[in-house]
Each structure stands twice: as C-alpha cells, then as structure tokens.
Amino acid sequence: MKAKKAPHNSKAVIASVAKQSMLACQSITDGSPRRCAPRDDGVKRTFPKLGAGILLLLLLAMPAYSLAQGIPMVNVTGTGKDTQYSLSLQLLALMTVLTLLPSLLLMMTSFVRIIIVMSILRQALGTGQTPPNNVLVGIALFLTLFIMAPTLEAVYQNAAVPYMEQGMKFDKALAAAEAPLRSFMTKQTREEDIGMFMQMARNKEVASADAVPFTTLVPAFITSELKSAFTIGFLIYIPFVVIDLIVASVLMSMGMAMLSPMMISMPFKLMLFVLVDGWSLIMGSLAASFVT
Numbered sequence: 001m002k003a004k005k006a007p008h009n010s011k012a013v014i015a016s017v018a019k020q021s022m023l024a025c026q027s028i029t030d031g032s033p034r035r036c037a038p039r040d041d042g043v044k045r046t047f048p049k050l051g052a053g054i055l056l057l058l059l060l061a062m063p064a065y066s067l068a069q070g071i072p073m074v075n076v077t078g079t080g081k082d083t084q085y086s087l088s089l090q091l092l093a094l095m096t097v098l099t100l101l102p103s104l105l106l107m108m109t110s111f112v113r114i115i116i117v118m119s120i121l122r123q124a125l126g127t128g129q130t131p132p133n134n135v136l137v138g139i140a141l142f143l144t145l146f147i148m149a150p151t152l153e154a155v156y157q158n159a160a161v162p163y164m165e166q167g168m169k170f171d172k173a174l175a176a177a178e179a180p181l182r183s184f185m186t187k188q189t190r191e192e193d194i195g196m197f198m199q200m201a202r203n204k205e206v207a208s209a210d211a212v213p214f215t216t217l218v219p220a221f222i223t224s225e226l227k228s229a230f231t232i233g234f235l236i237y238i239p240f241v242v243i244d245l246i247v248a249s250v251l252m253s254m255g256m257a258m259l260s261p262m263m264i265s266m267p268f269k270l271m272l273f274v275l276v277d278g279w280s281l282i283m284g285s286l287a288a289s290f291v292t
Contacts, residue, residue: 093170107218108181110147110188113229114140114286120233121282124240125273126266143283147290154180178214185221186210188228188290193220228289236282240269 097104105111118136131139145152159177162168168176186209194209197216206212212220247268248261272278 105144107222108185109144110225110286110290111140111144112222112225113232113289114143116226116229117232117236117282117286120230121236124233124237125269126240126262127270143286147287148184151180151184182210182214182217185217186212189217189221189224190227193223193227196220196223232285232289239272243269243272 115136118140122131122136155177158180159168159173162176163170163173194212194217197220198205198212201213201216203213203216244261244265247265251257251259251261251264
C-alpha cells in the first residue's frame with residue numbers, strides 16, 4: 001500500500017508547487033510578464049518557424065502543381081522558313097521583349113533626342129529641378145509617341161495584324177515589323193556614323209542602306225541622335241548665356257560682385273522664355289527635326 005501511495009503523493013506535491021508558483025506570480029508587482037508565463041517565448045519562437053515551414057512547402061509545391069496542370073513544353077517544328085514555334089515559346093519571347101521594352105524605346109525611337117534637349121533646356125533656364133524628372137520623361141514619352149505614330153501604325157498593320165489574325169509565321173512577322181523601324185532609323189542616321197560602325201565590325205560595303213545589318217544600324221542611329229541632341233541644346237543655350245553675361249556685367253558695374261548673377265538672371269530668362277512661347281517652339285522644332 002505504501003508503494004501505491006507514492007504516485008498519489010508525488011501528484012499532490014506537483015499540484016501544490018504549481019499552485020504556489022501561480023500565487024507567487026500573482027503577488028509580483030514589478031509588471032514583468034515573463035515570470036508568470038515562462039513558456040510564452042517558446043511559443044513565440046515556434047510560430048515564425050511554423051510559418052516559414054509552410055511557406056517553404058508552398059514554394060516546393062508550385063512546380064509540381066504547374067506540371068500537374070500540363071503546361072506545354074517548348075516545341076519547334078520545321079526547318080528554315082517554315083519554322084513553327086509552340087505557344088509556350090512565343091510567350092517566352094513576348095516576356096523577353098517586355099523586359100527589353102525600355103531599352104528598345106531608348107535605342108530605336110526619338111526618345112533620346114527629346115529627353116536630352118529637355119534636360120539641357122532646364123539647365124539653361126537655371127530652374128534646378130523644375131520641371132521635375134518625371135514631368136520631363138512624360139513629355140518626352142508622349143512626344144515620342146506622336147512622332148513615332150506613323151511608324152508604329154505601319155508595324156501594327158504589316159506585322160501584328162497578319163500575325164494575330166491571318167496566321168503569319170513568326171519570323172515573317174518579325175521581318176515585317178523590322179522594315180518600318182529600319183526606314184525611320186536610316187533617315188535619321190548620318191552616313192559617316194554608319195560607315196564608322198561598319199568599319200569597326202569589318203563588314204563589307206553594302207549597295208544601299210537597307211542592306212546594313214540591324215546590329216550595326218542601331219548603334220549608328222544612337223550616335224547620330226546624341227549628336228543632333230547636343231547640337232539643338234547648344235543653340236538653345238546661347239540666348240540664356242547672353243542674359244547671364246549681361247546681368248553679371250551690370251552687377252559688376254554696380255559693385256555687387258558678391259551677389260549671384262544666376263539668382264538675378266533667372267526671372268529674366270523665364271520672362272523671355274514665356275514671351276517667345278518657348279514651349280511651343282521647342283516642341284515644334286523637335287517634331288520638325290524628324291521630318292525628312
């Protein structure tokens with residue numbers, strides 16, 4: 001009977017110790033919650049681990065779910081001009097084009113010339129960050145769409161519509177889309193720039209500009225656009241430099257050498273720019289510079 005009373009006595013001892021510990025916790029007046037709930041930290045450490053484990057299982061299950069849905073594999077059928085691409089490969093090409101879209105916008109459109117001229121104009125006015133960069137980029141973007149509208153319309157009609165509605169093959173649609181862009185870039189590219197890149201690439205002489213490789217035409221076009229942009233920027237800068245010189249000479253003659261000429265000349269430059277309708281002149285001149 002004594003051996004059987006031992007477990008009962010041990011349970012009673014444990015219960016009494018737990019009751020005393022709870023009473024001790026209630027008697028604490030320092031406001032520390034850790035003495036009353038020693039297991040809270042373990043619980044708090046367990047839940048983040050559990051959440052991370054569930055997230056890891058979901059990430060590992062995503063490929064298996066995709067395979068279970070039966071995503072088609074990349075298939076290429078035919079050879080030469082009769083090559084056919086599967087839908088998944090076409091989607092891959094489309095996603096690649098979307099990631100390169102900002103670079104294509106910079107390389108093969110009028111965006112470079114416009115944004116450089118706008119930046120030089122802001123510096124010539126001396127207005128600091130006014131207009132802000134977002135405004136300049138927005139102006140350059142919509143003016144680019146206005147200038148490139150005929151070219152983009154030709155790409156849509158000659159390549160996009162036949163490919164999506166008439167079943168034109170992908171390589172033929174790509175060649176049809178290249179033709180309007182090539183025509184636009186060729187008209188805006190200087191012959192010496194094309195010759196320089198043809199010489200660096202060690203390509204043979206071509207009979208016409210249509211035979212220039214596309215990989216050679218694009219850098220030549222960018223170089224010509226930079227030259228044109230800085231030429232226009234130089235012509236815009238001259239009137240504002242004259243105003244700065246006049247204001248600086250007047251201040252020196254009045255003995256105000258410590259006064260900044262830029263601070264005094266900026267209102268006069270803004271007034272001149274507004275009186276001559278500068279924004280309309282700049283926009284019209286930029287758009288007209290692409291007419292050949």
